[in-house]
Amino acid sequence: MTDIAKSFGLLRLPDSIAFGDGCRAGIARTVASLGNRALVVCDPFLSSTEPFTELLAELEALDVTVAVDTQVVPELPVAVVKEAIERARETRPHVIVGFGGGSALDLAKLIALGVAHGTPLSRFYGENQVPGQVIPLVAVPTTSGTGSEVTPVAVLADPDRDLKVGISSPYLIPKAAFVDPRLMVGAPAAVTASAGADALVHAVEAYTASNHAPQWDDQLPVFVGENLLSSTLALEAIRLIGLSLRNAVSNGEDFEARSGMAYASLLAGMAFGTAGTHLSHAIQYPVGALTHTPHGLGTGMLLPYVMQALLATDATRLASIAEALGVPAGSIVESAQNAISEVASIMADIGLPHDLASIGVTEADLPRIIELSLTVRRLVTNSVLEPTEENLHHIVRAAFDRDRTELTPLPTIASNESETYK
Ligand SMILES: NC(=O)c1ccc[n+]([C@@H]2O[C@H](COP(=O)([O-])OP(=O)(O)OC[C@H]3O[C@@H](n4cnc5c(N)ncnc54)[C@H](O)[C@@H]3O)[C@@H](O)[C@H]2O)c1
Ligand SMILES: [Fe+2]
Incomplete structure (x- = not known):
């Protein structure tokens, strides 16, 4: 709460x-x-x-x-x-x-x-x-x-x-x-998938962005991080995308799914337009430049890895995402893990690639991807994770190896661990 x-x-x-x-x-x-x-x-x-x-x-x-x-x-x-x-x-x-x-x-x-x-x-x-x-x-x-x-x-x-x-x-x-x-209604399935995946990333990243009140008497940054107003919109967007995205991709004539996605994408835009996004976007910039793949394909593929990296510090907000997606609840950590699995399953069901290697990134590219991601300061500093080479390395490496377990140190939020989320 x-x-x-x-x-x-x-x-x-x-x-x-x-x-x-x-x-x-x-x-x-x-x-x-x-x-x-x-x-x-x-x-x-x-x-x-x-x-x-x-x-x-x-x-x-x-x-x-x-x-x-x-x-x-x-x-x-x-x-x-x-x-x-x-x-x-x-x-x-x-x-x-x-x-x-x-x-x-x-x-x-x-x-x-x-x-x-x-x-x-x-x-x-x-x-x-x-x-x-x-x-x-x-x-x-x-x-x-x-x-x-x-x-x-x-x-x-x-x-x-x-x-x-x-x-x-x-x-x-x-x-x-x-x-x-x-x-x-006429948008092709591949465009519907990559654009819809990006809407989910906008909502999840707006919801999990850094959340410190800005210096109100200074010129405000364009993106101020997660806040009360953006979060209400982001959670509703996540809920609707969970209900609509798979159907909008598999049957473009499904007007209910198209409407759900159009509304969710609008809400996600309203949320991230002020809160900002963070690490999936920062890493997609160099990945997109290297592989010439659509923006949403890259951000969507990266999101489960970024969420996994957040688990140790931000399980409570990930558990709220699980609730929005209607996935089974358990302890806070279990709910958070279920949210990550559900997001990964949505991305797989709409046909997004699972890892960096399958879109043409090679092992030799990884250091440059990490270095360039860190230069997108407005994005890397909008995350609750420290914008360090080490943190970026873990995410990029896991996304290359297609192995989220590399990113799962036991959560340090001992006081929350046994709490049941609801
Ligand atoms: N300004 C922002 O806030 C913001 C946020 C995220 C991404 N972007 C940018 O947006 C771009 C991607 O936009 P996009 O995913 O909407 O794709 P797009 O605008 O590049 O369009 C992709 C393809 O879909 C076709 N298309 C679009 N609508 C259609 C419809 N209704 N029926 C049939 N075909 C249709 C287009 O002709 C085009 O060939 C990227 O350049 C990305 O960097 C901007
Ligand atoms: Fe985006």
Whole structure:
């Protein structure tokens, strides 16, 4: 039971968030309220679909002049983003709509930033480097995973850097988000799996992040760690993902599962957008750069190993995750272990690889992966584990050997060990 008197809460969110089947009918009116010249950034595949054509017609009916940019490339190379910003400058949009998966939404955010504050974007890499408001954004996700519709983050690939880079600033939070599960029904199983796995990682890492109240009279970091408000959202996201993810992957037409995932991914985005994520994300950055595998595939595969490493210090919160997932309860440590097993089983059932070796990582790569993970300070310092080479080594080694037992020193929380969780 959280001690509210000793805890704190913080959330930063869009001005409005709409969720539900058919809520996309409200997009055009919201866009029109933000200006009469819109740039719509849309994934090339989705630009030929009926909901998108309908949106364009609705915008025209409201006298909004629309330009469409469909040059969305997964992983967003910085050169592609720069060209998109140059094209956008010519149309001088009042409002930018992102319509698609995380790549389209992040491109919309980066265009909104570049048009407002110029390039090169490298000036804004990291946290809190954006100097002020960007062009107002409306975000419409078509995958359930990134939560980008509500988060202060955009991710891109810069060939001058070893890793993908993030730009994190509250100014990048969209003004409005429309999460309509009907738009996710066509997403392929592999995209549904990797995006959905990432949503589970967002929720679990937001829930298990470091939890010290920030220095309130300083400029707050973008990610402040686990707190009362983010945790309520994260636990509900975990519960829903436990119920929906397997079915959403095995049967994309299962609208109940699609809706559960769309809602859970939104809640997880709301949670991690303020709490932040930690070690699975830090390790995925170099792993993704090395293996060119999707973000969520890597974070999802790594999560059970990261949870296992947390068992010795954080069994109580892992046991709460077990309760959210509806897995059998026992002592706190037993419940925590059951949560880890259930997360590993979800990842296996949706077809994610089990270990680093099976996605092409070699033993010789491990030291470099550890070294680069440690450079992602905002993530490694948001964990309750000390950001040491030794701690990272244990996790990466276990994920390479496919052996979580390497990470199971007996928990040191003697006073809790015999308590029954409930
Ligand atoms: N900004 C954030 O907070 C945040 C968080 C996590 C990840 N990301 C980034 O998001 C990106 C991944 O996003 P993603 O997983 O949504 O994938 P994506 O946007 O890269 O899309 C993957 C593929 O799915 C297709 N697709 C998307 N929606 C579809 C639909 N409804 N029907 C049919 N096809 C569809 C796309 O055409 C594309 O080919 C990564 O670049 C990652 O770094 C951002
Ligand atoms: Fe993620």
